[in-house]
Amino acid sequence: MSTPSFPFPQSLAEKYRPKTIAEFVGLEKPKRILAKLAAQPYASAWLFVGPPGVGKTSMALALASEIRGELHHIPSQKCNAEAIDKACHDCWYVPLTGGFHLVLVDEADRMTPAAQLALLSKLDATAFPPSTIFVFTCNETGSLEPRFLSRCRVIEFSSYGMAGEIAEYLEKVWCAEGGNGIGPDLIRLAKESRNNVRDALMKLEVELMTL
Ligand SMILES: Nc1ncnc2c1ncn2[C@@H]1O[C@H](COP(=O)(O)OP(=O)(O)OP(=O)(O)O)[C@@H](O)[C@H]1O
Ligand SMILES: [Mg+2]
Structure with a gap:
């Protein structure tokens, strides 16, 4: 039996996922801020907050590609203390791509309390992995520790x-x-x-x- 051919082997959302910061629709403020960061990357932690489907995860991937960063993606619901320790440990090595590491934590509001605690020390200047940019994405910040939030630069992804x-x-x-x-x-x-x-x-x- 022959395999049926589907008209959309790849969803439109995948096919048209913007690859560069400039390509995103709307998001003027995030684009301006992140273009500056991409031009002169520095070790830092960022929190992308906004409603679903406005480009938070895709923007983090575009940033990683523009800085030719080595990507460490901790997917939704996989962010426990162990995953944080592993990613941060790997970030102490020189990135395979030469420049920066980018640690992307999706649905950061769902990370375990232990992961948030682990991050408190990692995101402090003394323990911050060198040449590493952390990007956390979430829809809302309600469940995030104020101490964690105060270690991140927050960017609103508004679709208004x-x-x-x-x-x-x-x-x-x-x-x-x-x-x-x-x-x-x-x-x-x-x-x-x-x-x-x-x-x-x-x-x-x-x-x-x-x-
Ligand atoms: N601003 C945008 N410009 C162009 N395409 C976009 C934009 N935002 C989202 N998309 C499209 O929607 C898809 C999903 O976006 P993405 O996964 O980055 O959203 P998200 O904000 O991370 O959502 P969630 O909160 O559900 O994780 C992308 O692959 C892309 O095709
Ligand atoms: Mg996302």
């Missing part, structure tokens, strides 16, 4: 007022994917997705499959 820009972006994707002139109402689609770009691209993917 982005519907127009998202619609323009969806229009480009729609055309690039062979959509015809009478497409869906993209402003409405962006608004219905509450400016969650991932959700909007998922909806667009479904719309494209109706053609």
Whole structure:
């Protein structure tokens, strides 16, 4: 039996994941700050806070690639004290890529209390791994220790007022994917997705499959 060929072997969200900081839709402030950091990276810890699907994780990956950093990605729900110890231990070695290490911790608000405690000392100047940038992402900061928060530079990823820009972006994707002139109402689609770009691209993917 032959394998069926799917029209979308890769989701649109994956296919169109921005690779550089400048490529992101909206996010003017984060882009300005992170372009400066990418131009002159320094050992530091950052917390990207914002609603789902606005580009926090992708932005951290773009930063890693722009600084040619060695990436240590601690995925959602895997951030315990052991994972922190291991990543920080590895960061004491010269990065394979030469420049910087980038430790990315997704869903940082879900990390265990022990992981947060472990980080308190690691993020202090005396124990901070050299040439390392930490990026934590989360949707909200409520469950994070004030002592942890005060060791991070916080960047708000706001999607407020982005519907127009998202619609323009969806229009480009729609055309690039062979959509015809009478497409869906993209402003409405962006608004219905509450400016969650991932959700909007998922909806667009479904719309494209109706053609
Ligand atoms: N600002 C943006 N510009 C262009 N594409 C975006 C943007 N934000 C998100 N996307 C698209 O949505 C996908 C998911 O984004 P990402 O995983 O970075 O979101 P997130 O903010 O980390 O979400 P979550 O809080 O759910 O982890 C990306 O692969 C990309 O295709
Ligand atoms: Mg994410």
